[in-house]
Amino acid sequence: MDLFASPIMVALQKQLDAAALTQRVIAHNVANVNTPGFKKSSVSFTEELRRALGEDVLPLVTSDPRHIGAPVPLARVEPTVVKEEGTTMGYNGNNVDIDQEMVNLAANTLTYQAAARALGDRLSLLTYVIRGR
Amino acid sequence: MPLLDVFGISASGLTASRLWLDITANNIANLQTAGRPNDPLNPAYRRKVPVFAEKLRQALDSPPGQPSFNAAGVSVAAVVEDPSPPRLAYEPSHPLADPNTGYVAYPNINIANEMVSMIAATRAYEANVTVLNAAKDMALRALEIGKG
DSSP, X not given: OOTXXXXXXXXXXXXXXXXXXXXXXHHHHHHTTTOTTOOOEEEEOHHHHHHHTXXXXXXXXXXXXXXXXXXXXXXXXXOEEEEOOSOOOSTTSOOXXXXXXHHHHHHHHHHHHHHHHHHHHHHHXXXXXXXXX | OHHHHHHHHHHHHHHHHHHHHHHHHHHHHTTTOOBOTTOTTSOOOOOEEEEEEEEEOOGGGSOTXXXXXXXXXXXXXXXXXXXXOOEEEEOTTSTTSOTTTXXXXXOOXXXXXXXXXXXXXXXXXXXXXXXXXXXXXXXXXXXXXXXX
16 A cells, blocks of 8 residues: 555545645735736635545546546646636726635635644654654 | 745735825825926926836745745836826917917826826725735644644
8 A cells, every 4th residue: 555645635635735725815815806807716625535435426437547537537626816807896897806815714724724733643653653662 | 835826926015006006196196297288308297107027036946845926916017107198278378378379388287097007006005905815824823733
């Protein structure tokens, strides 16, 4: 058994990467809150992770990973940055909603800290197992 | 490391907000800087406004395997002068009055606009500080992984 490639470790690492990317996207949106014509971006990751972990999907019987409906393997789940072009908040074509960005920021910080805590606990569990005390 | 890029992005937002505040302060300070109408040698002060632009990195620096998000914050593309005409006041005794008409040109500054710009710049600065602090908390928490 690979100690460091268990699904929970891989999922936590991916979650940390995704939260770091989300932080960059939020910082970019907030920095451009007064830029005329700027369109905000957002990160889509949770749905993909959930699908890869086999939650919230209707199981479709597949016998080969290339079949349609087979979930993406966990190792290949990547966060994607989506630009939201359709909406406009103010008169200058900018669509950054500062309230929404601040709420996303708080949620993202907590997600990052939770993932870091879970990863740390997991590693200290390994330390405990290895030392036996 | 992607998390440390956030500091640069937030710093660009802080710089832009501070420059905007500086420009607003300069506008308010020059509220009474008069000039002689139609005299290019004695122009009235004109209201200045910053033009913000989204800053993007070269797509080449994004390392392979990383999702390509080449955002790098905000930059001030230019500081332009408001083209609206100066406010004319009839003050024949003013040293800068037009000798023919007696009018003095005052800057095209509306104090209400400047106060609104000032508040907007302050709030934008605060929002960028909040993002920077959140990134700092995240980076510190990452250092605690594996500390047991």
